[in-house]
Every structure is written in structure tokens, then in C-alpha cells.
Amino acid sequence: MAGLAVSVRLARFEAALEGLARKDRRRRLEPREGLDFASNDYLGLAASPRLTAAVQEAAAHGVPVGAAGSRLLRGNHREHEALEAEAASFFGAERALFFGQGFSANVALIRTLPQRGDLIVHDELIHASVHDGLRAARAEAIAAPHNDATAVEDAIKAWRARGGGGTPWIAAESLYSMDGDHAPVAELIAIAGRHDGFLLLDEAHATGVLGARGRGLSEGFESHEALISTHTCGKALGCSGALVTGPAAVVDFLVNRARPFIYATAPSPLVAAAVREALRIVDEEPERRAALRARVDIAKRKLAALGLPTSGSQIQPVVLGRNARALGLARRLKAAGFDCRAIRPPTVPEGTARLRVSLTLNVDEAQVAALFDAIGEGLIEAAA
Numbered sequence: 123m124a125g126l127a128v129s130v131r132l133a134r135f136e137a138a139l140e141g142l143a144r145k146d147r148r149r150r151l152e153p154r155e156g157l158d159f160a161s162n163d164y165l166g167l168a169a170s171p172r173l174t175a176a177v178q179e180a181a182a183h184g185v186p187v188g189a190a191g192s193r194l195l196r197g198n199h200r201e202h203e204a205l206e207a208e209a210a211s212f213f214g215a216e217r218a219l220f221f222g223q224g225f226s227a228n229v230a231l232i233r234t235l236p237q238r239g240d241l242i243v244h245d246e247l248i249h250a251s252v253h254d255g256l257r258a259a260r261a262e263a264i265a266a267p268h269n270d271a272t273a274v275e276d277a278i279k280a281w282r283a284r285g286g287g288g289t290p291w292i293a294a295e296s297l298y299s300m301d302g303d304h305a306p307v308a309e310l311i312a313i314a315g316r317h318d319g320f321l322l323l324d325e326a327h328a329t330g331v332l333g334a335r336g337r338g339l340s341e342g343f344e345s346h347e348a349l350i351s352t353h354t355c356g357k358a359l360g361c362s363g364a365l366v367t368g369p370a371a372v373v374d375f376l377v378n379r380a381r382p383f384i385y386a387t388a389p390s391p392l393v394a395a396a397v398r399e400a401l402r403i404v405d406e407e408p409e410r411r412a413a414l415r416a417r418v419d420i421a422k423r424k425l426a427a428l429g430l431p432t433s434g435s436q437i438q439p440v441v442l443g444r445n446a447r448a449l450g451l452a453r454r455l456k457a458a459g460f461d462c463r464a465i466r467p468p469t470v471p472e473g474t475a476r477l478r479v480s481l482t483l484n485v486d487e488a489q490v491a492a493l494f495d496a497i498g499e500g501l502i503e504a505a506a
């Protein structure tokens with residue numbers, strides 16, 4: 123009898139999955155195989171000896187694996203506080219706050235900071251985490267066309283003209299995760315400043331990679347009072363979590379009001395120790411950024427030879443349109459030993475299924491060249 127009840131309960135999920143199977147069964151957990159052209163471990167730090175040693179040493183000195191509570195209860199550890207102090211100075215911001223995930227950091231910013239009567243103008247391609255934050259946000263939100271600073275400012279002006287009297291918030295990524303293109307950060311900061319608002323800048327894919335000193339695309343604007351940034355630690359920094367940086371008043375407000383911060387177990391203190399080391403590596407090993415740029419240059423040359431557009435960053439989409447084309451090419455690459463994933467709607471807009479080539483220091487220059495040769499062969503065969 124119990125078995126019957128369970129099967130009735132689960133039937134709706136099975137039916138939904140079957141529906142998906144007819145259209146396109148999208149999500150599968152694939153094993154980690156082949157050369158890494160899919161991870162966000164841009165600087166090759168995730169399994170690096172320095173990060174591993176930092177964790178071992180911290181553990182040997184009694185730093186616990188688990189925080190065992192939220193930061194406001196007993197979960198606050200000196201590793202979190204040391205990381206936040208170092209990160210504020212590293213990013214040149216007044217303060218920093220460590221979250222367990224970039225996703226929850228973005229949700230926290232969007233649902234906590236803008237108040238009723240404010241306006242949120244976000245880029246149309248903004249990350250899913252911001253969309254989830256928007257569902258719980260108090261302020262009115264509108265999407266602006268991708269990377270169009272004029273449209274952002276026009277939206278704010280139109281809202282003011284309609285009587286909008288609150289604070290405007292602009293939400294953008296600095297380096298877009300699926301297109302690899304850059305936001306007009308200087309213009310967006312200037313717009314936020316002109317209209318007494320804020321820029322919420324998600325530096326997820328830029329932290330550690332972009333900027334002469336690896337601070338991200340907002341390097342040079344760090345102490346601007348209109349800037350609040352999310353620096354995720356699970357990509358170029360090779361760890362996990364996220365550092366939100368900005369004015370002290372904003373960080374204090376988050377500590378007091380941001381539910382994803384207040385009601386979550388604090389991140390592992392060992393991970394905080396690892397992120398501290400990752401920030402030191404970004405400072406002490408600029409050659410990693412240079413080596414990544416060299417791989418990007420190879421990709422650019424190869425793409426130009428194939429007559430394909432280039433993003434100019436370590437994230438290179440090869441847009442193929444139909445899902446089947448992207449999946450077919452990814453499968454072919456996999457068989458040749460390259461782990462380069464197909465990205466499909468709804469992660470990217472309908473009709474723009476693509477390969478997302480992610481360049482990291484986990485592959486060498488010859489392997490980068492070989493991947494683009496294989497992509498070129500795949501495209502020629504598919505066209506034949």
C-alpha cells in the first residue's frame with residue numbers, strides 16, 4: 123500500500139520528465155572526462171599545490187571543516203573575518219562580506235538592498251541568480267537590452283519622469299558567462315553616480331582574470347561609493363563562495379537584513395583559508411593571467427582563421443543555433459578527448475544553442491590550438 127502511495131506521489135515528476143524527454147531531455151550529470159574546456163577554473167587554482175597546502179596547514183592549526191552555525195550565531199570564525207579584511211583591502215573597497223555561494227550572494231543583494239519605490243534596471247542576459255532575487259525583490263524591475271548603457275540611463279530617466287523618487291539600481295555582469303563579452307562598466311558606474319543610484323556588478327567570471335591586477339573589470343573604480351560587487355570564489359579563485367564588496371553601510375545592512383546571509387550556515391572556515399591564499403596567488407603570480415591571455419590569443423587567431431567571431435575573453439561561445447547541432451559537435455569533441463559543453467536554452471536565448479569554450483590553465487597552448495582545429499573540422503563536416 124505504501125508503495126502505491128509513493129508511486130502516486132512521484133508520478134507527477136515522472137510525467138514531467140517524460141514530457142521533457144519528448145522535447146529534449148536537457149539536464150544530465152556527465153562525468154568529468156577529457157581535456158578541460160568546460161570548467162571555470164581559469165587560473166588552474168582549484169587543484170593547485172598552493173591552495174591544497176593552505177588548507178592542510180589551516181587544518182593542522184585547528185581550523186575546522188564546518189562552521190557549525192550561521193555567522194550571527196556561533197558560526198563566525200576568525201578565518202572569515204581575516205578573509206573579509208584582506209578582501210576589502212585587495213579589492214580596494216571599504217568592506218567585504220563572505221557568502222557561501224555567489225548564487226545566494228546575488229539573491230541577497232537583489233532582495234535586500236532595493237526598497238519599495240526603487241527601480242532595478244538589469245541587463246537582459248543577467249544570471250539566473252539575479253532573476254531569483256528579483257522574484258523576492260521589493261522594487262519594480264525592468265530589463266535593458268544587452269550591454270546598452272544608453273538604454274539603462276533612458277529607463278532611469280523615464281522612471282524619474284513618471285515620478286519615480288526612490289533609488290535606481292543597475293544590475294550587470296562584468297564578463298558575461300555565456301557570451302564572454304564585457305559590460306560598459308565605466309559608463310554604468312557613471313550612470314549610477316549621476317542618478318544617485320548603485321551599480322550591482324557581478325564580477326563572477328572577471329575576478330582574478332581581468333584588470334591589470336586581477337581585481338576584475340571594475341579595477342580602478344573600487345572605492346566608488348555607487349559600486350557594490352560580487353566576486354565569486356568558485357571560478358578563477360578555485361575555491362567556492364563569494365565576496366560582496368562595497369561601502370561599509372551597505373555591508374552592515376546586509377549583515378542585519380540579508381536572509382540568505384543570516385539564516386545560512388557560514389561557509390567552511392577551511393574554504394575561507396583557501397580563498398585567502400587564492401587572493402595572495404592572484405597578487406604574487408601575475409604570470410597566470412599572462413598565460414591565460416596567451417591561450418585567449420591562440421583562440422582568437424584560430425577563430426579568425428575559421429571566419430568566426432571572437433569574444434576576446436577566456437569564455438568563447440561558438441553559436442550554432444539549433445540544439446542538435448551544438449549537441450552533435452560537443453559529442454564529437456568528447457569522442458576526440460575534449461570536454462567542451464553544449465549550452466542550450468533556457469540558459470541561453472532560444473535559437474542560440476552553442477558550444478561554450480572555456481579557456482583555463484588546465485590545458486596547454488597546443489591543446490587549445492587542437493581544440494579549435496577539431497571544432498573547425500566538425501563545422502566543415504556538419505556543413506557538408
Ligand code: PMP
Nearest residue numbers: 223224225249299326354356363
Ligand atoms: N553569477 C554568475 C555570472 C555566474 O556565472 C555564477 C555561477 N554560474 C554565479 C553568479 C553563481 O556563483 P556560485 O557558483 O558561486 O554560486
